[in-house]
Amino acid sequence: MARRLKFNIFRYNPQDPDSSPHTDTFHLEETESMTLFIALNQIREEQDPSLQFDFCCRAGICGACAMMINGRPGLACHTLTKELPEEITLMPLPIFKLIGDLSVDTGTWFRSMYEKVESWVHTDKEFDPKAEEERMDNALAEEIYELERCIECGCCVAACGTANMRQDFVGAVAMNRIARFIMDPRDERTEREYFEIIGTDEGIFGCMGLLGCEDVCPKHLPLQDQLGILRRKMGWSAVKQLFKFGK
Amino acid sequence: MTVNTTAYVRSPSRTSAYLDWLQMLTGVALILFMWSHMILVASVNLGAGVMNALAAFLEATYMAQVGGPMVGCIFLLHFILAARKVPFRAEQQSTIWKLSRQLRHTDTYLWLIQATTAMIILIMGSIHMWTVLTDLPITAAKSAGRIQGGFWLVFYLILLPMVELHVGIGFYRIAVKWGFARRKDRKKFKRFENYLTAIFIAIGLITLIRFLLLKV
Numbered sequence: 001m002a003r004r005l006k007f008n009i010f011r012y013n014p015q016d017p018d019s020s021p022h023t024d025t026f027h028l029e030e031t032e033s034m035t036l037f038i039a040l041n042q043i044r045e046e047q048d049p050s051l052q053f054d055f056c057c058r059a060g061i062c063g064a065c066a067m068m069i070n071g072r073p074g075l076a077c078h079t080l081t082k083e084l085p086e087e088i089t090l091m092p093l094p095i096f097k098l099i100g101d102l103s104v105d106t107g108t109w110f111r112s113m114y115e116k117v118e119s120w121v122h123t124d125k126e127f128d129p130k131a132e133e134e135r136m137d138n139a140l141a142e143e144i145y146e147l148e149r150c151i152e153c154g155c156c157v158a159a160c161g162t163a164n165m166r167q168d169f170v171g172a173v174a175m176n177r178i179a180r181f182i183m184d185p186r187d188e189r190t191e192r193e194y195f196e197i198i199g200t201d202e203g204i205f206g207c208m209g210l211l212g213c214e215d216v217c218p219k220h221l222p223l224q225d226q227l228g229i230l231r232r233k234m235g236w237s238a239v240k241q242l243f244k245f246g247k
Numbered sequence: 248m249t250v251n252t253t254a255y256v257r258s259p260s261r262t263s264a265y266l267d268w269l270q271m272l273t274g275v276a277l278i279l280f281m282w283s284h285m286i287l288v289a290s291v292n293l294g295a296g297v298m299n300a301l302a303a304f305l306e307a308t309y310m311a312q313v314g315g316p317m318v319g320c321i322f323l324l325h326f327i328l329a330a331r332k333v334p335f336r337a338e339q340q341s342t343i344w345k346l347s348r349q350l351r352h353t354d355t356y357l358w359l360i361q362a363t364t365a366m367i368i369l370i371m372g373s374i375h376m377w378t379v380l381t382d383l384p385i386t387a388a389k390s391a392g393r394i395q396g397g398f399w400l401v402f403y404l405i406l407l408p409m410v411e412l413h414v415g416i417g418f419y420r421i422a423v424k425w426g427f428a429r430r431k432d433r434k435k436f437k438r439f440e441n442y443l444t445a446i447f448i449a450i451g452l453i454t455l456i457r458f459l460l461l462k463v
Contacts, residue, residue: 071349094346161355162332164346165339196259201331205263208332209424211354224433228426231267235425238264 003030005081007043008089009051013100023089024048036076036090037065040102052101060218063153066093067102073155075218093158095167106154110173117174117197121187140183147180147226149219156223159212168202172213172223175204179226182233191237199234207231266328271425273325274417280318281414285447288390289454295387295461302385315380322376326369333362357416364413371406391461400459407451415444 005028012021026043037058044051056062058077065076068091070084081088096104113119150173157163157171178198181187198204207227214224287305291298305311334340347355378393379385393399419440422428428436 068349071351159350159352161343161346161358164342165334195261195264199261199264201263203263205267207424208358209354209420210352210358211423212350212352214430215352215354216350222430224423224430225426228424228429231424232426235264235268238261238268241261242265 003086004028005030005039006087007039008087009043009102010091011051011101012098013052014098015100030081034081036067036069036079036081036088039081039088040076040090052099052103054103061151063106063151066106066153066155066158066218067091068093068158073158073216075153075155078218093154095157095163096154104154106152109154109157110152113170113174114177116170117178119177119181121181121184122189122193123186124188134186136185140185144180144183147176147183147221150176150221151219153218155216155218156213159216161210161212162206162208166202166206169206170198170203172207172217172227174198175207175230176221176223176226179230182230191233192241195234195237195241198230199238204230204234266331270325270328270331271421273321273328274421276321277318277325278414278418278421280321281410282447285450285454289450291387291390291454291461292457295391298387298390302387306384311380311383311385315376319373319376319380322372326365329365333365358420360412361416361420364409367409368406368413371402371409375402375406387458387461391458394455394458400455403451403455407455408448411444411447411451414447415440418443 007026007028008023009026010021011019011024013019026047028039028042031038035058037055040051040053041055044053053067053076054064055077056064058065060075060078063075066073067076068089069076069079070089071091073093076090090102092098092102092104093106096106096109099105152173154173156173160169160171163169163171175198178194181189182194200206204227209227211224213227217223287301288298290301302311305314334343343355343359347359382389394403419428419437422436423433
């Protein structure tokens with residue numbers, strides 16, 4: 001027999017002065033292969049059209065539907081209700097600005113973070129639109145692509161003890177981003193330049209190694225490994241600068 | 248991110264990196280010290296004479312008189328360095344507890360244990376060091392006398408698991424943070440660390456029982 005699911009959903013509209021944060025309860029009959037994406041849409045269609053939540057691709061690619069599912073950050077479209085108990089509590093991601101109910105603005109945070117870590121290829125080479133594209137070793141391209149798979153959902157930031165306590169901490173997503181550019185031969189930044197961006201307590205040295213990021217990342221990015229590599233690299237960079245060798 | 252990065256430019260500094268190095272290095276030094284400390288004290292299980300001989304050696308070479316206070320300094324330095332990360336503000340405290348409860352995430356819980364045991368070790372470890380180092384030489388009879396008094400038995404029954412938990416978790420955390428334990432090794436490494444902690448607590452308990460039964 002199909003289960004009757006109970007949803008506790010956080011409700012608050014910061015735009016509306018009469019709205020105050022509270023939890024609304026909804027009930028749904030569970031259907032086969034039901035995801036939270038399906039469930040939330042059904043609730044909005046049949047029970048409460050004012051319910052706010054974000055969706056786009058419903059296939060784990062756009063990263064818009066990240067939310068706290070029974071206390072853990074995850075993608076609603078990737079979460080089957082059959083993997084959850086009968087009572088499901090949904091909250092918006094912490095840290096990010098709340099738009100309303102389950103919808104948060106990750107865009108502003110990510111834009112600011114990308115500006116901070118200068119998330120683009122730094123090169124002095126003049127771009128020639130007619131020239132053939134530079135070739136890259138396939139193995140390296142795949143290594144870079146592995147880190148590029150990030151969908152910017154914000155789960156790693158929401159699960160991070162450090163980021164939750166300290167708003168200036170850039171989070172695993174930023175380290176992953178920097179690691180990607182360090183690998184990229186087209187980026188001409190020196191180790192010291194990377195160090196100036198990320199070799200701080202807001203960057204890699206602020207990370208306490210709680211590995212919430214690693215354990216919740218819906219794309220299973222190798223965050224633990226990248227954080228470890230980056231800490232060592234930046235640690236050595238500081239030692240090299242102290243004894244004045246290397247660049 | 249709430250900080251407007253265009254508002255000011257901070258001069259680049261390497262302080263964070265050096266402090267992180269020091270925190271790790273003092274941690275490693277203390278882990279190695281605690282393991283050797285446990286093995287040296289456990290020598291009483293081989294006989295009071297063995298422990299007395301080892302203690303006499305450490306004092307004849309001035310390792311106890313110089314090394315003891317040195318360990319004390321590293322201990323305090325490690326506390327100051329690691330305290331940079333401990334949530335002393337009430338708001339941060341409530342945030343991290345709430346998050347851990349929500350996430351039900353072992354490694355986040357382990358960090359809370361690390362931070363809590365740290366505070367207890369800071370006080371009890373200092374008391375222990377003061378008591379032992381102001382009453383040299385160390386002998387099996389003196390240690391046994393203290394344990395048999397009752398008060399110190401309870402004291403060490405608390406301090407022992409606190410230290411071993413802190414050392415074990417710290418060991419795991421350093422390995423993970425500095426990339427010595429990779430994703431594929433994490434589970435195995437954690438299990439190894441759990442066994443290690445359990446073994447050291449067991450050795451400690453056996454040693455305490457030995458002191459309790461030692462004829463003074």
